[in-house]
Amino acid sequence: MAKTAEQIRTDLLRPLFYSGPGYWLAVAVTGSMVLAGVFAFGYQVYHGLGVWGLDWPVFWAFDITNFVFWIGISHAGTLISAILRLANAGWRRPVTRCAEAITVFALSIGAIIPICHLGRPWLFYWLVPYPSERHIWPNFRSPLLWDFFAILTYLTGSSLFLLLPIIPDAAAARDLAHGWRKKLYGILSLGWQGNPKQWHRLESAMHIMAIAIIPVAVSVHTIVSWDFAMTPVPGWHSTIFGPYFVVGAIFSGIAALILAMAFLRKFLHLEEYLQPIHFDHLGKLLLTFSLLWLYFTFAEHLTAWYGNDVSEMNVLWATIRGTFAPLFWIMVACNLIIPFPLLAIKKLRTITGTVIASITIVAGMWIERFLIIVPTLEHKFLPYAWGHYTPTWVEITLMVAGFGMMALLYLVFSKLVPMISMWELEAGVRKAPIIRRRAVSFEAAATAGAGVGQPEPLATDVRP
């Protein structure tokens, strides 16, 4: 990448200040998807949960599928970005910001869904431990409460992780902007002047956050899996669920990241920044997780089958050769059979190849979550109490609204903040000597830091 710092700034700041008619069309389409969801939710609150397809005994279906799906998608960003930062992978630089943004937005959607799914959504705040007139704390033994705290922690952490590296870029945009944008970037840049002390603090903060966010991310999806695994119910009560869910989450998350990158590349004209090599690297990662997913799915179902417990077998047979068999085998095709050749064969692991694989994987992982939830609830212990589930338009609209909201948030964000971290990219371009000790890093930064936002490479940086 032979771009100079000036070119990088021109290329990456341009989309902030100029938007074409295509952009507004996209905003209109995704915005109406969100509005449809708001209408569906209002309809549900007015009439009651009966407008959903839920029944006795299937009390969770599309709602919790979407919840687990979006929390899963959120695992791409921050986790991948943190691992790549800690591993000092040079190719990460153009990828981190769009990954971190996915996390914050997907997590926000994932956090809204459980509120919408409540029988009495207006009382969701009863999960918050605060001194109330009811003189009662929430039940800390409930996995739902663990969820509440895990998601809140992760949302706080990943928001910080997204906002911290925006500071120098916001400072650069602040110096170009006028009006409300100048105010916005003034707030986002937190008085950034680009002096060595500030660079050092940013470096330390990023390093701490990168380390701290990894266990948080792993714990979040583990706890989501415990919503199921803690119940004595066939198909759910499984010790493997924690890691199984984490792997599935990262799997779907990488796929979502590849899709987001492909969109940005095309519509923000970032062809020179998001290069085939990035899709190639992420494609390899996706392949690894596809195989890990196969391993976990196989281990989970083999154990159930070999144990031959009656109730476990009822759920297993319903899933793989009963009413859910078509969905199950579509899932296997989406998560393994289609993506495997696309990602394993070097010639096919192109941008198009990885994008096709990612689309099938995102669909496949949605189906996977549905297949974890519904077949179990339809086939619990007493055969007399078995049931059947079909979704209604309300649930389908809410699902569509989730996707619309993700796209809308991403569209708006791409007009507010450069979607690629400019200062990190510049740090990768500059031909400074590798500086290993922090004391030297200070000194070098002091001499080099004349211009606003002129960054010094991280103390242990290795350029690609």
Place this chain on the structure above:
Amino acid sequence: MSHKWGMVIDLDRCTGCEACVVACHAENNIGTAGPDQASRGRAKHWIRVERYWEGEFPNARVRFQPVLCQQCDDAPCEPVCPTYASYHTPEGLNAQVYNRCIGTRFCANACPYEVRFLNFYNPQWDKPLHLQLNPDVSVRSVGIMEKCTFCVQRIRAAEIQAESEKRELKDGEFNPACVQSCAPKAMVFGDLNDPNSEVSRLARSNRATKLLAELGTKPSISYLQQDSWQNGKNG
């Protein structure tokens, strides 16, 4: 001495008449779902009579099994509720505190017996059932869970009555609606802490089993059945 309310259901006596179901609906203000909603699985029956067939026609034999909340000592529904709406009372009942319920439905998914019900809509009663609501039982609004309470309103009434007369409760002094209406006397209710009560005596019977005992939920309800019932040899 504190009470431990329990029940025994003699499956060899049950005729499957469903009088218990009707009595329960009347006593506990359970709304009617209507044929359309009922066919979609929205009917609420705090007690239901499960029917299982053995053999193929014409040598088929039907078995009845009334299932209601088992009032477990280690109830899977209780720890999962984030707002303490499903709550273990000192007398060992699985209470459902309607006002605390926000409708996560986690309790229903955790319950192995499928005896918890959601109010999908505000409750309705086909006329003239709306004129026979029980003033001792609250009506549940849309979005919250409900379930068998062992007719806690009758338990409380009897306890208050006994206390005002400064005496102990007598065995069989009161019964839940289902037990009261059981014509073949297949159901017996009482205090399991009293070793001489009829329910304690029957629960010690070697015909007694617990529903899904292997899950370790420690139900307060025992089912009486001949060994051959389990082995499927009778008939």
